[in-house]
Amino acid sequence: MSDADAETSETAVDPMGDVRRVLGPDGAVVGDVPDLSDERLLTIYRDMVTARRFDERAVSLQRQGRIGTYSAIEGQEASSVAATHALRDDDPVFYQYREHGAVIARGFPAEYLAYWMGHESGTAGLADIDVFPLNIGIAAHLPHAVGAAMAFDYRDEDRITCAHFGDGATSEGDFHEALNFAGVFDTPSVFVCHNNQWAISIPREDQTASPTLAQKAEAYGFEGVRVDGMDPLAVYAAVEEAAQQARNGTDDSLRPTLIETVEYRFGAHTTADDPSAYRDDADGDPWRAWDPLPRMEAFLRKQGLADDDRIEAIREEANDRVAAVIDEAERFEGDPADMFADVYAETPAELERQRESLLAAVERHGKDAFLREE
Template sequence: MVSQTFELIRRIGEDGELIGDKILELSNGELRELYSKMLIARLFDERAFRLQRQGRIGTYPPYSGQEASQIGSTFLLEKGDWLFPYGRDLAACFTFGKDMKSALLYAMGHKDGSKVPQDLNIFPLAIMIPPQIPQAVGAAWASKLKNEDRVALTTFGDGATSKGDFHEGLNMAAVLEAPVVFFCQNNKWAISVPIEKQMATETIAQKAIAYGMKGVRVDGNDVLAVYDVTKEAIIRARNGEGPTLIEAVTYRVGPHTTSDDPTRYREESTAEEWRTTRDPIQLFKNFLIKRGIWSEQEEVQVVEDMKNEINIAIREAEATTKTTISDIFDHVYETPTADLVMQKREVETNILVKP
């Protein structure tokens, strides 16, 4: 089989030094901001995992190890742009402006957790795979028709590339030259299905060739590399040069969700190797410390402040009026149908009322 070679783009070497001659465009302040967003996202993820184990939130999909992909890709989005995230991509949502309280309410099953913020063009997390892809194309096309300077970015996993929505979305975007960026986090696993059983192609990036768009393959644990390739894709989209498919190669070091046991289908040693040798936060921190932009001493206080911020969000979310089972009938239609009214009455009579 003949296939085009897609180089894995990297910016940070194992020694913490920059790779290549390309000039670093980010200021020290922007580098610190980028790292801070990664750090608080990791702390939130670890805390959310514990909250689920304590029974305080519902099933939760951890994203630790994928912060560079999610934050590096959304760092450059502007206020009027669109973000269509996948269910695991809370770090991307936080970077774009979603607050932690809202994320917690979502995990608690509260209706306010799924609200589209009035001041942000961000869709609710896509749990089904992957309706957000054609939705992003539609938003991008609409913006183009209205002559708006907006870009749509959609995130998804490698498993999404085996679904029809992926192929339909890419084809439509390419034909319409829609200003959309397709950001695929190839974390090697679609729940329990490994990447080699999902596709025969050597890379996901090369799928772009069939649709006549640009394809890029990047180290998804290298935040500077992710930032660079996404910046280029966003600029191309804004300039009317069409969509880009980005494959960010990373690894899902944790379970698919808190209800999953990955030891039943994979060797834990591989995940541990990624944790210890390719952790995106540690890689970026080594780079910053080497340049004198960050220090271990400073991080102690920063982490303490971030934990306090997370605790405040938890307290506010848990203080919100709780939902009940009957609430699920109230937000399907503006005016409930007769069937919904009857079903709600049955639930309230037979389930909520104890004998």
């Protein structure tokens, strides 16, 4: 590390406390770098840039009424992207609703954005890349992730599950039930808790008396670790180790791990949220120095893997990739009858009457008459 790098690392306020870390705020190496090829390092950065560009476009699309309520990822790109790169392609990912980087790292099908537009067919696109549909019920997907891991164990399949969730999920019963099952039955599970400091408007310290979220794993008999969630290399290393432990375990016993990724949500909880009602803009200032994108970019430059031309090419590629997904997603044709499907096993007479009434109106006036003008 150069004197200038050391000075930058020392002067940046560290809001995270005791965490595992590989990169300083300036991209200087301060820990053990995982054994990754140059191409994989560049791909992780490329996926992070794509995630941020997708975030910018998605917020804009929501404001234009072209997609529904959206959960922003700015500041948290490293944790979902790097965690997914540390898995095998057939290890299912269960996520809450903010970990867009996991989908991007798995290929970023256009159906994903179509899902946010209200097309249920988007679920099939996620299934094709072993990502379970996004979950709105807080922590409700965790028992399913543990159940899938138990099934892999019973069938002697060499697969694990990785479940993402926010710090607020640790206050839900499903979190405790899922981790208890995981500990009792030694399931091949990796739990990634994104501690972005806020459960919507509730700060972390107001929802648990535990000094850390990682230590909650001790109650269930397995390990919990804290990692700098804005450091992609630290996240990769932690998830890689946890995946190895889940896959192989010790003494013929598989072992789950709870990873607390300490990070900050720069934007609103969702596009329906106004964070100025519960936090000051200055609250995020200490975290800006740890932004994952410039940190990873600085690391790549220091390693001689990127220069101005390559960085610009990656940004252009990310922009084109996101634009192509938007163009394709907006070609999806919705069927108004879908809103009545799968509500009941046998459709009640009143619901059937409403369905027929709507379809008759669509037939008379056309679909365009029922779309909001942009």
